[in-house]
């Protein structure tokens with residue numbers, strides 16, 4: 401069908417309206433009318449070609465909430481009218497060891513990203529959630545628990561990326577009631593990470609480069625805030641964390657955070673800035689058997705589990721709802737690192 405979105409048509413340009421045709425429905429596909437879409441910093445990295453992989457025109461958006469309005473003849477998972485979510489993943493090889501383990505984000509053939517990718521069967525370009533409609537295979541459309549349907553539907557959108565990207569490593573590294581967790585960077589991912597770690601019972605500290613975010617960090621449930629430029633405070637907290645989750649979207653010095661970890665503890669990177677990290681101080685790892693790890697979103701199965709966990713604990717994102725015409729403004733504010741929450745676009749307003 402004919403759809404409309406907000407695309408960046410060429411490198412360096414702003415987002416502007418763009419018409420496209422969604423792919424024809426296959427047997428197991430669903431056609432979704434998009435209601436809400438969150439804005440993740442990865443959308444900006446790709447929009448600006450910071451990962452050198454962007455194919456223009458590109459319509460970003462991978463924190464999608466929408467309504468199923470049509471189905472392929474064999475699609476059974478969702479009914480017409482169901483509210484569903486779509487995150488980063490809309491396909492994978494299904495055969496490699498990672499896919500067989502339900503870890504398709506680590507697929508040997510690389511999973512199919514919801515945008516900036518090609519549909520392997522039709523050869524059509526995949527356009528993301530800053531648009532009116534999307535077609536995906538039904539198994540990649542998540543069921544949205546009833547808790548969110550009443551009042552918090554827009555605020556559930558960021559769970560599809562920011563939520564799962566923070567939940568997955570916290571679970572993998574077995575964060576629980578006795579864990580002393582530091583969240584580095586208080587943006588979209590960071591604010592979700594505080595909520596997730598709190599719900600898992602951890603004692604949470606926010607480590608931020610922005611003094612102005614202290615109050616917000618405490619409101620979110622952090623018991624302490626460390627300003628990363630405060631050398632005295634950073635020194636005071638040496639060897640005091642079991643786990644650090646680094647959500648920073650810009651190149652930064654990892655060494656100062658490594659020193660905060662106690663023996664055998666892990667610094668897990670989820671932030672994905674455009675450049676390589678340099679000048680890693682090996683002695684900081686070796687002398688305390690510390691580890692650096694990374695984590696990529698989470699699988700479709702784990703995303704469904706995370707949605708149920710959030711419904712149970714009444715966790716949703718802190719959001720600022722904007723209209724599609726305001727996406728460029730939102731990109732700008734995110735880049736100024738002013739936003740300790742998520743922008744969500746009201747896609748119902750697209751015309």
Ligand code: NAP
Pocket residue numbers: 439440441442443445561562565584585586587588589590607608609610613647648649650651652669670671672673695696697698734735737738739740
């Ligand atoms: P965001 O809302 O922009 O938050 C990033 C935070 O990083 C900022 O709020 C800021 O926090 C900190 N920061 C930014 N520039 C900085 C600088 N120059 N120096 C120090 N700190 C700085 O971004 P997001 O949507 O949360 O995404 C964060 C990162 O995660 C992005 O790189 C994104 O691509 C990546 N990501 C990865 C995955 C994955 O699967 N691994 C999934 C989604 C997103 P403070 O002001 O508190 O310091």
Ligand code: ZN
Pocket residue numbers: 440441442443462561562
């Ligand atoms: Zn994202």
